[in-house]
Amino acid sequence: MLTALRARMAELELDVYLVPSADEHQNEYLPAYRRRREAACGFSGSAGDLAVGRNDAHLFVDSRYHLQADQECDPAQVRVHKLGQAGVPDLFAWLKAHEREAGPLRVGYDPLVVALRTAERVRESLLRRESRVAPVDGNLVDAVWEERPAAPGAEIYALPDNVTGETVAAKLARVRAESEAHKAGVLVLCRLDDIAWVTNLRGADIPYNPVFEAYLAIERERAVCFTDRPLRSGVREALEPVVQFRLYAELRAGLMEAVARLGNGGAGCAEPGPAELGVWLDRDSASEGVRLMLEGVPLVLDAPNPVVRLKAVKNPVEIQLSREGHLKSGAAKVRSLSILASWLAEGRKVSERQYADLLAEEYAKEEGFSDLSFNTIAAYGANGAIVHYGTPDAQTWLMPGGLFLLDSGIQVLGATTDDTRTVSIGMPTAEQRRRYTDVLRGHIRLALQVFPEGTTGQMLDALARSPLWNEGADYGHGTGHGVGAFLNVHEGPQSISTRGTVPLEAGMIVSNEPGYYREGWGGIRLENLYVVEEALGLAPHPGGKRWLRMSPLTMIPFDLALIDAERMSAEEREWLREYHARVWALLAPRLPAQHVEWLRRACGQGR
8 A cells, every 4th residue: 555655645745745644633543444544554553643755654552562563564665663662753753754854745645534733743853944734635545545445334322411410501500611611613523522522422433432423513503514424213303402413525515604603704714713712623633624624713722622521520420431431331341251261271272362252251141231342351371571561462372480461441321431450370480479579569659649639640650660660660652641430431521541631530530550561572451430539538739738638440360379468568458458348249149150259259358
């Protein structure tokens, strides 16, 4: 494909063509017909951007995908830039360096798939006056993609209020209040989970994410959803008082009509004046293409769209359904681990693929199950060092002496789950126990921490890394990400990482997943989801802030065979004891008799 793509570039006199990881809606996971970067270079990871030059191609990936990119890309065709390693430039630094070496550049991209902030950074990277950024109508990968998959066409369906905990009208009222405060008369939502949350609608356009392809324009008196997907019977009629529906291709016309209704005619400078109402675009989720549709219209660009935070703070109904969903997910995973243990005890050969299939079958037995929340990572031995390991292998067998990393989750009505356990196959080695225990200690330190309102994920990240740092080890990914409520498994704005600058709030759901990885040796990751809640019974904060803590949602035992209790503090051991007691109490009643004994041993409970 790269040869055909370069022929199109030559016709347009482009020196570089950018193929980002994301699509028109800045999705992390993409419908098959939008996986352009994978079609162009073979890399299937959920993050990583491709720059195609006249004679070369460059893929930029973070540490989660260093090994995977090497495996999937032809080194004769694509150079992999492993971000985070010393001296490795990101896309923007590479553009600067390439311009210095090659002279003025003409850089092209499809503006509909490039976020506003990314487009701004591309322009800032080109320092020569003669260099040009050239948005291209029509996607060049689409133009040369043979046997491109068809667009999805599943129905859009509505969630009842007793699942969402809030009506569409109430959500729109809160969003409009935020828009008014930012002098915005129209808010344009491009990210699909934002649209699904506001409308209380769900779909099946993207594997693992119950969303549908659409745009949503929220005005002062109306909201219009632009989508080509069919609506399940009764959806249009139920929402018609608060949301109207138009075709996807009518977005430009619909936005111009909304601008006309603002009363200022769309004329004026790039930022709204005191008396003007502008159109609010989020630099991180709205595309350059949508901005170009609004050329000459006053824009509000100085803040993330309000839905990101509103969606992140779960209401009591969402939290309760999330707790129930995690019990279902945990029970299914425990059943699968119990069955795996019996298979191995019988001397049966088991592959990564066989276990992943078994786990999927157990998940599907749970009431309300809809889908996995991401492609299950079932990585044995050295494969565990690939942080986002791809499809489990039918020919990789679970042999004694190795570690088996299991990262999985489900979409179940009202909840999204995500958890990781690493288990030993056979008798673990002293090093495996030491590394596992240090990862677990980091997990527990973060789980134990009480913190005041205003604390960011950046401030908490080091807690989980501390035991590893003290042993000269670290992991390249963040410690935690936000999670949706029957929505995307990765959700902002909160994160526990070096980039996590957003304060954690009560009601937010976040993961806690420190790890240890070594190429050729394998990997360890231990992940629970937690909901942030108020910590009661403490002395008042000197500044009058509320104290917060993390309450565990995930209920799955850790592998006792891999824990060296002598490396743990008394407080850490007590947390683990209480956690396992809670797992036992909550899951045992949900399990068939043949799995209860396995759970009893896994939780260290006496008869």
